[in-house]
Amino acid sequence: MNWKNIRLVFLREVRDQLRDRRTLFIITILPVLMYPLLGLGIVEMMLTFGEQRHTVVVLNDQELPAVPSLLDEQGFAIQWFEGGADDAPSLRVVRESGAEGSNKTPLRPGEASPEQLIEAARSLASMFRSVHGQDTHEELNLVQQRASGRIRAQDLKLKDAQEELNRRFAQSGIQVLVMIPPGYQKSLHQLEEMVRNQSSGNGAAGFPPILVVSNGADDKSAVAFARVRGALLRWENAIRENTFAAASLPVELQSPGRFAWLEIARAEQVSASVWSKLFPAMLVIMSLTGAFYTAIDLGAGEKERGTMETLLISPARRVEIVLGKFLTIILFSIGTAILNLLSMGITGQQMVKSFGSGLTETVRLELPGMQSLLWMVILLIPLAAFFSALCLALATFARSTKEGQYYLTPLLMVVMGLTMFCLSPSVEMTPLYSVLPVVNVALLLRGLLLDSPQSVGLVVYAIPVLVSSLGYAMLALWWAIDLYSREDVLFREAEKFDLRSWITSLIRTKDAVPAFPEAVFCFVLILMLHFAAMTWLTPDISGPNSGRLILRTIVVQQLVMVACPAVFMGLLLTTSPRATFRLRKPKLISMLLAVGMAVFAFPLSYEFSHFLVAQRVFPELPQHVREAMSRIQSGHEPLWLLVVVYALTPAICEELAFRGFILSGLARGGRLAIAIVISSMMFGIIHMIPQQAFNAALLGLLLGLLAVYSRSLFPTITFHLCFNAIATLQTRASGIEGFMVPFCWKDESGAIRFHGWFLLPAGCFLLFSIVHMIRTVIREQDLKRRGIIAAYSEEPVDSNLLYSQQPLPSAH
């Protein structure tokens, strides 16, 4: 590798990007301007919002007691508001009595005159009465006794009139209507008398409530309602206090709970929690955006403008070109992320300064400490590297910049989903999360920015997070480099896509084995069916017959959701289902190998998953799965049935789908290793539960290799059958008291476990088999490439041999 060339490519690309106005704008100008403008906008909005007054009409206000007085000349008395003098002016109170000039505050534009408002309020009140006669208050009493809290109009008999009421209320210009019942003062007075005399009796009966009408669906009304409610409750407290004092009861009775709320977080920590949510999310999204737009220009853009070929003809090697481009993208990715965060932080600071105390009490916006910022930069590097390499690969794969941009949306959505997942406070760092891409960085960063005592413990995770992130970055980079050495990717041109002609060509021009996209589609179909089944195919596991029900569901699931899509697609879309599903007589050695590997792989796989659970890499199995398993142990069902359901059915169905249709399709391009890896990952994903998925993916590798090696599906079915059968037997045997097999012991939960000394020869056998299979496959591939093994013949021998020199017959 020549560093001089990498540097040359890098410098050229950077200069090129800096000369591009669009990129410059998105990457530098936009963040620098956006946040201050956004901040300014928020400030403006808050100012105008604060200026707005809401109208409250109080009917029959002369019935209110004089002491404590709820209303004064300005409206609600200042003492009843939490914010005191700040909050009081936000409500404009119009009183029916029109007393003491409170109705004479100057009108603002758009506000109705007090007379109009009172008129409207009266007609609303009379509507209540006309619908329900005089007993509205009585009825309210009853409802309130049933359910305390806010009453909905539907709860009353008002239902029929609700629409009309709603409309009238909206038109009236009143946000909150307070209706004091007649005789309120008298009733209150009576109650006070009773308390003073300490006489018992039902004083509340016939004590009508104050009716407060608001519309929660209207923002203005909701805001005003919250204020009015606060004021009324405080005023109520004051009444109670007065009453207690008059009856010489202890004041403490007011709040017998006696709470003192103590907050122990330091001010910086509270502020950190705002940033700890915002910064990781912004970091992830901005580094992706920065990487993406640059990558599109460097990859697809270069192809589109025709300069790619010229560059490829220069003596620079492909690796050097890719690295030069990768470095450019990572530079812009990191640059965008840092600029955005800086601009955001500075804007936050500025807003704090200009707002003074009012804002800082509710939201603290001081930037996190130096150490946290340093962590952010350290973690940004592998994250940006991963995104840069991934975007470069996608951009290289795309035929045009337009196609490249289509890839952004799904990528962004996946990444956003992962980030949102990390923002949930219930998600905490675990060994598993520390190796998941994007999630690991976001979670670690969130924890470190929190600046809590727990964040010190998180530093342990820094190593797996950094190592795995760099690993993913390397993997993505390797993909990008690989794409650069593929002629079909570099020189494919944008072609027109027509759905109809595509479908007709799909059905008319069939090949012996499925194409790559067909294999992927088959997997997606299986996945969608599983997803759909999650809602309507959940057996009732609580019933008496649940055991049978579960078994039946599993068989139906396997047949309908796994085997059917693969078999139908195989029959419809290929000319040779025999080649597609590898229906070929296997050699004896392959069958023996399959049985042997299954017998030895089971203990290894079982102990490995125990080990992973013990190391807390994976959570323990969920409750319902353990329940289902215990049902098998309890032995209600005959053993043969369990073997059919748990071993035979999945062995046939899953092999037809994953080692049959999907693997044949994926291997179409001649890249067997990648096909095996992808098919095993798909096989894992279908198994849903994390530890099962992981195990299944590992076994999928083995099965894929076996299928390619033996060129037949029967050995893999045998392997699958044996493996699952052993698992079923083992679970069943665990339930039997005193049952013992050689090489095994029972742990405290009663499960049969395998001795460590048995695992070693098992591992050796497996390793030997794998090496043997890989070497055989590589040798065959080599012979085929050199044309020594006969390529495709009329009678399809198997699907591995199809990448032949001869054109395949098509089915017209």
Place this chain on the structure above:
Amino acid sequence: MIRVQGLTKEFAGPRHGVFRAVDDVSFEVRPGEIFGLLGLNGAGKTTCLRILSTVLRPTRGVVEVDGVNVVRDPEKVRSRIGFMSCNTGIYDRMTAWEMVEYYGRLYGIPEDRLQDRLAKIFETLKMNEIRDRLGGKMSTGMKQKVSIARTIVHDPPVIIFDEPTSGLDVLVSRAVLEAVAKLRDQGKCIIFSTHIMREVEKLCDRIAIIDRGRILAEGTLEELAERYRQPDVEELFFDLIQRRDEEIPV
């Protein structure tokens, strides 16, 4: 200088198995000679030249440029050839000087020699007035000049022109053809692909007529005229293609 022996290139068709773009092609080109590759669009000219420039790998056959095998040592081959195609391949946001300088550096020309070389090339091709103009603001003719400058900046012994005049007006094409002729006079080994008969007649020392991946005829213009009793290249070309059509039904 260039030796192509039994070259075959196959692509995996999207749904139709294998497509053979170049089929058992053999020819040789000597220094100081312009070898014309004459064929319709899609005849396999570009594929053939892309294999020569190591961008594509041959499926079968041996290709040597200046004694170096394109599969075994592609970097070495690339440093010995200049390649210019119909697609100008000029960066929009780079000036003419920067563009040629960038490729000069990629070819590993020492910095002091590079500046002299650039000055000389810009002088010869009369490009000094567009020296600091950005690629996006150049006319097609200017771009073509920059392309030629880029192709010869490292003074390669072998130069490949892939339809260099397609889409150019008469004046610019003429300038390009003159430049090609001058390069031949300097003793370069040149391959020139085109579908325009006039250019072949004017420029090429030897030609090969290629159709659907196969070479139908090869030799000097005089040899071909004599062999097929057809003095007019255009007539000869269509005769050959017609004969081939009769041989293999589509």
